[in-house]
Amino acid sequence: MAQAKTFTQAELDQVLRFVSTKKYATRDRVMILTSFWSGMRVKEISQLKMGDVINEDDTIKSEIRLSAAQTKGEQGRIVFIPNKLRDELAAYLKTRKIKNADIPFFHTDRRLGFSASGLCQWFFWTYRRAGINGASSHSGRRTMITQLANKGIGVRVLASLAGHKSIMVTQRYIDVNDDMKRQAIELL
Helix, strand or coil: CCCCCCCCHHHHHHHHHHHCCCCCHHHHHHHHHHHHHHCCCHHHHHHCEHHHHECCCCCECCEEEECHHHCHHHCCEEEECCHHHHHHHHHHHCCCCCCCCCCECCECCCCCECCHHHHHHHHHHHHHHCCCCCCCCCHHHHHHHHHHHHCCCCHHHHHHHHCCCCHHHHHHHCCCCHHHHHHHHCCC
16 A cells, blocks of 8 residues: 655645635644644544643643544554644634533534544545545645654654654655755755
8 A cells, every 4th residue: 555645835735725615614724734733643633522622721732642542552642732733723613612521623514523434534535626646644644754854853753743653663654855865965
């Protein structure tokens, strides 16, 4: 099976422009950015509850603690949320009327939570309809890891951020590109 496509900034912008025309534009934007800026797996995004994301004072948490049931491999982990994603999550939260801690953070058309497979399909078809081929629900994770590697973040930190038990797995996520090679050669 081919690896998920790593996005350029132009491709991410293309997808964000596409979803801005949709009925649930804010939700769609934030689901995509959650994938790209937190590196969460589609199962983890689909499993998010309001209480996982929101503090008691209705602010967005800087760290999301995922339970073993919410993650792959049945091992809980902490997902660190960058400030720019916290701002996006807060904007989405303004569109939600009910903020009960136990309800899904992201909702479907029927106000139910997404299943992991349903959200996986949502990502695939959203990317396809936006004109991006080869992309999948894993593209956000792969892009995040590649971008951080390109900025010099070590593979052990990347593995921890991604929730990987082995740095060998993380290394397969890093897409070597011409920019990385240009930067490397300039270190001489």
